Amino acid sequence: MIIKVFGCFQGDKKGEPWEGDCSTREGWEKLIQNPKIIGERNKGVIVEHEVELKEKRPPRLYFLDSIQEELGRILGMTPKEVLEGPCQELYEVRKLITYPRSSSFYISRERYETLKQQAPALARLVGFSEEDLVFPERLDGFFVNDKKAANHSAVVPTTLIPTEEEVEALPDALKIVYKAVIRRTLAMFFPKYEYEQTTIITQVGAGRFKTVGQVPKNPGWQVLFQDSASLLDGVIEESEARELVKVQINDTVTSHLVPAERHVKKPPRHTNSTWLRALRTAGRDLEDEELIAIMNQIKGLGTAATRGAILDEIVVNKWVTVKQGKIYLSELGWLICETLKDERVLSQPETTAIWEQSLSKIAEGTNTQEKFLKNIYRYLGIENPHNNLIENLIKAVDRTDYIPFQDFIEQAVAKADGKLGNCPLCGKAVKVLGKSKVAQCEDNILSKEEREREAGATPVCSFNFWITVGFIKDKKKTLTKKQISDLLSDKGRTNLIKNIEGKYGPFDAYAYLSFNEEKGIYQVNLEVDKATSKK
Numbered sequence: 001m002i003i004k005v006f007g008c009f010q011g012d013k014k015g016e017p018w019e020g021d022c023s024t025r026e027g028w029e030k031l032i033q034n035p036k037i038i039g040e041r042n043k044g045v046i047v048e049h050e051v052e053l054k055e056k057r058p059p060r061l062y063f064l065d066s067i068q069e070e071l072g073r074i075l076g077m078t079p080k081e082v083l084e085g086p087c088q089e090l091y092e093v094r095k096l097i098t099y100p101r102s103s104s105f106y107i108s109r110e111r112y113e114t115l116k117q118q119a120p121a122l123a124r125l126v127g128f129s130e131e132d133l134v135f136p137e138r139l140d141g142f143f144v145n146d147k148k149a150a151n152h153s154a155v156v157p158t159t160l161i162p163t164e165e166e167v168e169a170l171p172d173a174l175k176i177v178y179k180a181v182i183r184r185t186l187a188m189f190f191p192k193y194e195y196e197q198t199t200i201i202t203q204v205g206a207g208r209f210k211t212v213g214q215v216p217k218n219p220g221w222q223v224l225f226q227d228s229a230s231l232l233d234g235v236i237e238e239s240e241a242r243e244l245v246k247v248q249i250n251d252t253v254t255s256h257l258v259p260a261e262r263h264v265k266k267p268p269r270h271t272n273s274t275w276l277r278a279l280r281t282a283g284r285d286l287e288d289e290e291l292i293a294i295m296n297q298i299k300g301l302g303t304a305a306t307r308g309a310i311l312d313e314i315v316v317n318k319w320v321t322v323k324q325g326k327i328y329l330s331e332l333g334w335l336i337c338e339t340l341k342d343e344r345v346l347s348q349p350e351t352t353a354i355w356e357q358s359l360s361k362i363a364e365g366t367n368t369q370e371k372f373l374k375n376i377y378r379y380l381g382i383e384n385p386h387n388n389l390i391e392n393l394i395k396a397v398d399r400t401d402y403i404p405f406q407d408f409i410e411q412a413v414a415k416a417d418g419k420l421g422n423c424p425l426c427g428k429a430v431k432v433l434g435k436s437k438v439a440q441c442e443d444n445i446l447s448k449e450e451r452e453r454e455a456g457a458t459p460v461c462s463f464n465f466w467i468t469v470g471f472i473k474d475k476k477k478t479l480t481k482k483q484i485s486d487l488l489s490d491k492g493r494t495n496l497i498k499n500i501e502g503k504y505g506p507f508d509a510y511a512y513l514s515f516n517e518e519k520g521i522y523q524v525n526l527e528v529d530k531a532t533s534k535k
């Protein structure tokens with residue numbers, strides 16, 4: 001249990017409430033023993049007060065993940081769209097940025113020197129001047145690493161520098177991405193961000209609570225991101241730029257102790273960018289140290305170049321739906337999770353780690369390709385009738401006790417093959433082919449080949465009906481798929497259809513299906529809605 005203190009100052013020192021965590025274990029254990037103290041207003045004393053000048057370095061240079069994540073959020077695109085759209089065009093067509101599929105956030109010494117020379121020109125493109133730049137005396141290993149930039153390096157501007165007019169003429173998405181890459185790169189040549197960090201320790205009863213606040217002193221590189229606020233929240237993490245009320249040691253305050261559990265919020269829904277991050281950090285909570293190291297080394301699931309596509313695939317398959325940038329599990333997605341959860345091979349990130357481990361062992365010569373494949377066959381259980389992965393999954397689907405899913409599957413299957421309902425004569429599927437105006441039983445439909453092959457061939461089932469309603473030629477309404485389904489359902493009729501063209505003007509009616517004995521055919525009849533027919 002964690003207890004937080006909300007402090008309020010007394011008298012002329014009254015200020016905003018603030019929040020602190022009980023900083024010693026013994027402290028809060030004693031507090032819990034005294035239930036009266038929780039939820040009550042108590043006297044607190046400031047026992048420590050420290051102000052420290054701190055600095056923060058700029059964020060790392062862009063690499064595939066971060067560029068997809070941040071620009072995706074700003075442009076409202078999926079990671080894959082960011083990569084294949086503006087990034088690819090800036091790289092391949094306009095030649096303004098370096099290779100965007102890079103998983104490295106380092107640049108070589110040589111590239112650094114080039115960028116340093118270009119910095120004044122780049123600064124002008126984003127509204128800054130040479131005077132704003134500061135060139136550090138020593139190379140910063142945080143950005144520059146020849147070894148780690150050997151294959152691919154961070155995404156930075158190329159040596160081709162366009163004029164201001166040319167930049168302004170770029171399509172919006174390109175302009176936003178290009179300028180973001182410039183700002184991110186220029187941050188290397190801006191002063192550090194400096195802030196004052198204030199730490200206050202408040203003693204309440206036996207508990208000591210720590211409160212931390214920040215006051216910005218010199219914005220440094222942060223000025224680069226200030227006119228693009230949305231960029232800022234990705235770049236400046238945990239920005240607790242919260243000024244604390246000025247206090248001194250021995251000041252007394254009123255405090256309010258509240259168990260922190262009350263403030264626990266549901267984790268927020270994933271967005272495209274947090275989702276991407278989740279893939280990258282997957283596996284950090286594995287139990288096996290070696291596997292954790294492997295997952296860290298390979299940076300989670302997938303690679304920087306494939307993660308965006310993996311997530312897109314999940315959306316396309318409708319395992320999730322995206323509403324207003326937030327990601328929701330669909331019925332199908334829920335079922336997949338529910339079904340796979342017992343098959344650890346398929347559902348746990350450690351599978352990736354174990355396979356990567358095997359691959360590196362093959363590279364080292366301590367494992368063989370044959371052994372590796374044999375293990376995969378064993379996982380699949382292809383030759384094992386009692387433990388076959390596919391069979392197990394089918395059983396798991398059956399075991400899944402989830403009624404909405406049964407409906408869902410029926411609908412999905414019906415949708416996939418165009419089935420609108422069941423034939424009242426033989427029970428088979430009723431469909432409407434292409435732009436046909438006739439709904440037909442499956443067995444009433446003869447393919448072109450069948451007709452050609454057997455001239456005069458007759459369909460097995462005779463069920464069909466016209467799906468248009470109305471009495472004026474050329475102005476007939478075609479029933480929607482939903483309305484046709486309704487006709488064929490137990491309900492037997494449609495909802496109110498508005499504005500059907502009649503001989504004396506438009507009218508509203510319900511449609512239902514009936515058999516015309518005289519003509520020997522099924523047809524759609526109308527029941528005029530009395531409430532709306534008097535117009």
Ligand SMILES: [Zn+2]
Pocket residue numbers: 423424425426427428441442443444461462463
């Ligand atoms: Zn039929």
